[in-house]
Amino acid sequence: MWSAYMDRNGFSSYLRYCAGNSVALTCIWMQRVGVIWLAWEISESSLWTSIVVAAQLVPTIVAGPLFGAMADRVPIASAMIKVQLILASLTTILFLIAAADMASIAMLITFECLIGITVSAHQPLRMALVPALVPKSLMSRAISLDSMVFNLTRMIGPALAGFLIASTGVPMVIFVGAIGNLVLALVVWSLRKEVTSHVQSSGGFLSQLQDGWSVIRESREVQAAFLLTGVFGSGGRAAVDLFPLFAATAFDRGADGAGLLLSAAGLGAVCAAAILALRKNLPKDIEICLAIAGFAALWAMSRTQNWSVGLACAAMLGCSASIVGVATQSKIQLSIPDGFHGRVMGLWIMMGLGSTALGTIIYGLLSDVTSLRHASTIVAILGILAVVGIALLSRNAAEDRTPR
Numbered sequence: 001m002w003s004a005y006m007d008r009n010g011f012s013s014y015l016r017y018c019a020g021n022s023v024a025l026t027c028i029w030m031q032r033v034g035v036i037w038l039a040w041e042i043s044e045s046s047l048w049t050s051i052v053v054a055a056q057l058v059p060t061i062v063a064g065p066l067f068g069a070m071a072d073r074v075p076i077a078s079a080m081i082k083v084q085l086i087l088a089s090l091t092t093i094l095f096l097i098a099a100a101d102m103a104s105i106a107m108l109i110t111f112e113c114l115i116g117i118t119v120s121a122h123q124p125l126r127m128a129l130v131p132a133l134v135p136k137s138l139m140s141r142a143i144s145l146d147s148m149v150f151n152l153t154r155m156i157g158p159a160l161a162g163f164l165i166a167s168t169g170v171p172m173v174i175f176v177g178a179i180g181n182l183v184l185a186l187v188v189w190s191l192r193k194e195v196t197s198h199v200q201s202s203g204g205f206l207s208q209l210q211d212g213w214s215v216i217r218e219s220r221e222v223q224a225a226f227l228l229t230g231v232f233g234s235g236g237r238a239a240v241d242l243f244p245l246f247a248a249t250a251f252d253r254g255a256d257g258a259g260l261l262l263s264a265a266g267l268g269a270v271c272a273a274a275i276l277a278l279r280k281n282l283p284k285d286i287e288i289c290l291a292i293a294g295f296a297a298l299w300a301m302s303r304t305q306n307w308s309v310g311l312a313c314a315a316m317l318g319c320s321a322s323i324v325g326v327a328t329q330s331k332i333q334l335s336i337p338d339g340f341h342g343r344v345m346g347l348w349i350m351m352g353l354g355s356t357a358l359g360t361i362i363y364g365l366l367s368d369v370t371s372l373r374h375a376s377t378i379v380a381i382l383g384i385l386a387v388v389g390i391a392l393l394s395r396n397a398a399e400d401r402t403p404r
Contacts, residue, residue, distance in 0.1 A: 013194045014133045014142050020187025022149045024180040029157025030164065031091060031177025032056075037161075038098060038170045039108050048105050055109045059116035060123065061353050065346045067121040076132055077192040080125045084185035086118050091178035099171040127345035131333060133194065140282045140330040147326045148273030151318075155266040222335050222344075224394040225328040228287060229348060230355040231390065232324050235383040236294045236317060237352075238359030239376065240265050243314065246301070249372050251310055264311045265318030272319040276326055287327035288391045294320025295383035302376035325352075 039052040070079075094111045097103050134142040164173050239246075243265065247257035272290075276282065294317050301313035329348070336344050359379075366375035 013191055014130070014145075017129070017133060017187060017191060018145055018149055020184055021146075022153055024184035024187075025150060025153035026157045026160065027176045027180025027183070029153055030161040030173050031180070033158045033161035034165065034170045034173030034177070035094075035108060035112065037165055038103060038174070039105065041170070042103060042108070043105050052105065052108045052112055055112035056116035056119065057353060057357065059113055060120045061350055061357070063117055063120035065350050067124050067346060070121070070124075076125055076129050077188055080122070080129060080188050081185045081192075083118060083122045083125060084181045084188070087115065087122070088178045088181035088185065090115050090118065091174060091181065095171055095175040095178060098174055123349050124346040127329075127333070127349075129188075133191070136334060139333055140326070141277055141279065143330050143333070144273050144276035144279070144326050147322055148270055148277055151266055151269040151273055151322060155263065155270065219335055220393065222332050224390050225287075225331045225335075226348065226351055227390050227393070228291060228324065228387065229328050229351050231383060231386045232291050232294065232321070233352050233355030234359030234362065235379045236291070236298065236321055236324070237356045238363055239298050239379070240314075240317060240321060241356065241360055242363055242372070245367075245372055246310070246376075250302070251305075251307055253307070257307075260311060261314045264314040265321070268315035268318030268320075269322035272322040273326060276323065282327055282330060285391070285394070287324050287331070288387060288394070290320045290323040290327075291387045292384055294324070295380045295387065298376055298383070299380035302373045302380065 036049060036053060039049045043049060090111060094103075094108075097107060130142055130146070131139065161173050164176070240262075243261040247253040247261050251257060253260075297313040297316035297320065301310055301317070304310055304313070329345075332344060332348060363372075363375055363379065366378060369375075370378075
């Protein structure tokens, strides 16, 4: 009965994709932990390890919009298969270098940059694949399920990586990432005939990017979603990235405390995404409500000394981050015309990653001047005020569209 319902509603293909993607993401999270651990073993330096991590993030911010424009010009399935094969090849070469004990920090930075550039092509293609597999009536449910898979694998992958590193060593964990990319390539290949055709754009990259910005400028709803992504990324998501510092400085806990805070945030994100995945449509303005709730949780976390309350606040912040991400992505995907999904979502990725990176830097500067607790209080209050401003912008836009 369930399979018949899914076939009737055009969701079965997307479920097959999610199943393959869950395996792939688990393997890729394991690979990322392996690379970070290898960087630490080679350098024994937090700075160089951080640079290795950033080497994959920066290309995604810079190249994401360009590859977003490319995603609107090419057949989605075939392009995604090629990208996964390139990622598998790069990871296999890195595995061979690590297995031969020839890895250096320079090599890791180089390969992470190459992987980051390729991931920049994968992300907009993945987001363009969703509307090509799922009818608009089920878009929100599909994005919620994708978020649940992402957050669940982010919890499972690192734990499996730690076990595998202890039992077999780092190289095998890196090789698992190659297997994950091959799995996703095979899944997309099996779905290639079920991916609906989409409007492919033409013209130069710069003109296409300008067209993407035009779509954003012409829709107040899309503008509000972009603004909320930037505001919550620079405050809420940046705070989650700094949970290890919260554990050490605000709650006087060690590495186990940092792991518990991150796990609590991950659990909150998974539960939120699971609930949303069961709903056909998202409640109105849920992203505004949860963004405010997330900043309120950050404020409470900055004021409490109680560890249990701190864990509850971390779970609420993770829940808010998941719902804000799902709701803003859904709103954008449903608001933009066919043929613009790749480039607009590429810009959305740039906004999300760039605001989080910028927010982390601002947090660090404020924490040096005051303390992490005081910095969090400031960020939480400013965040709530900014979200209220975005809500007013959305309401005015809705009133402008109402017939007089």
